[in-house]
Amino acid sequence: MIAKHSANVENLVIIGSGPAGYTSAIYAARANLRPLVITGFQIGGIAGGQLMTTTFVENFPGFPDGVLGPDLMDLLKAQAVRWGTQLIEADAELVDLSQRPFLIKADQREIQTNSLVIATGAKANRLNLPKEKTFWSRGISACAICDGATPQFHKEELAVVGGGDSACEEAVYLTKYGSHVHLIVRSDQLKASASMASRVLGNSLVTVHWGTELLDVIGTDWLDAILIKKKNTSEIKRLLVRGLFYAIGHTPNTELFHGQLLINKNGYISTEPGRPETSVEGVYAAGDVADSEWRQGITAAGSGCKAALAAERWLSKNNLVQLFERENLEPAQALTPKPTETTTEIDFQSNAIWQKGSYALRKLYHESKNPLIVIYSSPNCGPCHVLKPQLKRVLDELKGKAQCVEIDIQADQQIAKQAGVNGTPTVQLFKNKVLINSWRGVKQRSIFKEAIINLLETNLD
Numbered sequence: 001m002i003a004k005h006s007a008n009v010e011n012l013v014i015i016g017s018g019p020a021g022y023t024s025a026i027y028a029a030r031a032n033l034r035p036l037v038i039t040g041f042q043i044g045g046i047a048g049g050q051l052m053t054t055t056f057v058e059n060f061p062g063f064p065d066g067v068l069g070p071d072l073m074d075l076l077k078a079q080a081v082r083w084g085t086q087l088i089e090a091d092a093e094l095v096d097l098s099q100r101p102f103l104i105k106a107d108q109r110e111i112q113t114n115s116l117v118i119a120t121g122a123k124a125n126r127l128n129l130p131k132e133k134t135f136w137s138r139g140i141s142a143c144a145i146c147d148g149a150t151p152q153f154h155k156e157e158l159a160v161v162g163g164g165d166s167a168c169e170e171a172v173y174l175t176k177y178g179s180h181v182h183l184i185v186r187s188d189q190l191k192a193s194a195s196m197a198s199r200v201l202g203n204s205l206v207t208v209h210w211g212t213e214l215l216d217v218i219g220t221d222w223l224d225a226i227l228i229k230k231k232n233t234s235e236i237k238r239l240l241v242r243g244l245f246y247a248i249g250h251t252p253n254t255e256l257f258h259g260q261l262l263i264n265k266n267g268y269i270s271t272e273p274g275r276p277e278t279s280v281e282g283v284y285a286a287g288d289v290a291d292s293e294w295r296q297g298i299t300a301a302g303s304g305c306k307a308a309l310a311a312e313r314w315l316s317k318n319n320l321v322q323l324f325e326r327e328n329l330e331p332a333q334a335l336t337p338k339p340t341e342t343t344t345e346i347d348f349q350s351n352a353i354w355q356k357g358s359y360a361l362r363k364l365y366h367e368s369k370n371p372l373i374v375i376y377s378s379p380n381c382g383p384c385h386v387l388k389p390q391l392k393r394v395l396d397e398l399k400g401k402a403q404c405v406e407i408d409i410q411a412d413q414q415i416a417k418q419a420g421v422n423g424t425p426t427v428q429l430f431k432n433k434v435l436i437n438s439w440r441g442v443k444q445r446s447i448f449k450e451a452i453i454n455l456l457e458t459n460l461d
């Protein structure tokens with residue numbers, strides 16, 4: 001039984017805001033369906049998806065000089081919003097596909113929808129090596145196809161860890177860029193197909209290290225070496241490589257759907273070959289969550305397009321569409337985030353809500369009576385792209401009772417060092433030169449708001 005439309009029921013909910021989710025949203029919004037995107041927050045990675053965690057994307061069509069992953073995702077988001085997409089910036093916590101309309105819980109809300117696109121992506125598995133976080137994107141990568149051509153890897157020795165098809169393929173692929181590739185295999189045999197294995201074993205530019213464990217990585221600004229150990233020995237060897245590529249599998253974000261949809265033995269949502277339809281009518285899957293093979297931004301975007309078109313057709317066929325009329329046929333220009341200019345002595349304003357740089361920080365730190373938020377960010381930091389608009393919203397809601405200064409840790413290294421900042425985003429809250437609170441990473445908006453309100457209600461003078 002397919003439920004009829006009612007005012008409280010969405011046409012289409014999209015879970016996930018990677019390239020698949022936002023592309024679905026762009027298509028559905030342009031078809032006047034006013035889709036609702038639940039962007040994700042923490043459970044399955046940050047809003048904007050995996051490309052928020054990388055630097056330059058050089059293979060997404062339309063950007064001849066490459067584009068920073070977080071900038072690309074800001075553009076996709078702006079395009080989806082421009083055409084009328086609604087956003088809930090939270091995780092979907094529960095999905096019930098046994099009733100129609102489908103029920104989704106997110107952000108303490110119950111949402112009903114006639115159709116659903118699942119675009120929750122996948123996480124590249126990590127080894128959790130002691131220094132892995134320090135060298136992530138500084139020598140360590142989970143995507144040889146994406147990052148192999150990076151200049152730092154050119155004509156250098158590289159390593160791939162893993163023993164399956166992906167690891168073999170990546171090892172061979174990387175011989176195009178590196179001078180030599182070491183394949184670190186935990187067991188004594190490859191799990192790859194025979195043809196793939198023979199391509200590796202017959203390649204003089206690849207050395208396979210059998211029965212070998214990867215213990216840690218070493219470097220300064222960039223990876224210099226990996227520490228490896230043969231099984232059943234105690235000798236730890238240092239292998240000089242400038243790149244380390246993980247090929248130890250991906251885990252698709254499908255926990256919410258187990259027992260409700262057909263999921264294949266590797267945990268990916270099963271769809272009809274080359275199509276977005278899942279085993280439940282009206283539910284579509286797009287991007288990495290249903291694709292263990294291609295896993296690229298552009299393939300995810302393409303499948304997101306298919307999912308939205310299929311959902312639209314299905315809604316129409318079942319007479320479930322509620323079209324939203326647009327006031328203006330052509331919506332206003334998209335609001336893409338613009339970097340804040342560094343505040344100088346000339347343009348400093350003692351009551352501005354958001355300013356940037358050391359001059360504004362010095363002035364407000366010493367002179368402002370308001371709670372002062374300092375956000376330490378860096379241009380390539382995806383989570384900073386997620387957090388800054390959230391903080392701006394909090395400060396707008398507080399109508400000037402608190403102020404913020406943004407510090408780019410690359411431009412103001414000394415300040416970041418003095419503040420003990422060792423990663424971005426870091427947020428510190430001050431009042432009257434006293435550090436009240438400090439947070440690392442993306443947190444819920446409400447956490448910052450509550451802390452500031454508490455401070456406003458407490459008299460520290």
Ligand SMILES: Cc1cc2nc3c(=O)[nH]c(=O)nc-3n(C[C@H](O)[C@H](O)[C@H](O)COP(=O)(O)OP(=O)(O)OC[C@H]3O[C@@H](n4cnc5c(N)ncnc54)[C@H](O)[C@@H]3O)c2cc1C
Binds near residue numbers: 053056
């Ligand atoms: C380091 C790195 C570099 C890469 N570089 C490139 C590159 O250069 N070029 C390229 O084409 N590809 C690259 N890729 C691959 C590319 O990022 C992925 O193929 C692509 O992002 C997949 O898009 P997606 O929309 O399917 O999923 P994702 O990008 O994984 O997005 C999934 C979304 O779902 C959300 N989500 C998960 N669970 C929930 C939930 N319960 N509720 C709500 N939301 C949820 C997440 O928050 C996220 O927004 C790279 C990947 C990595 C890891």
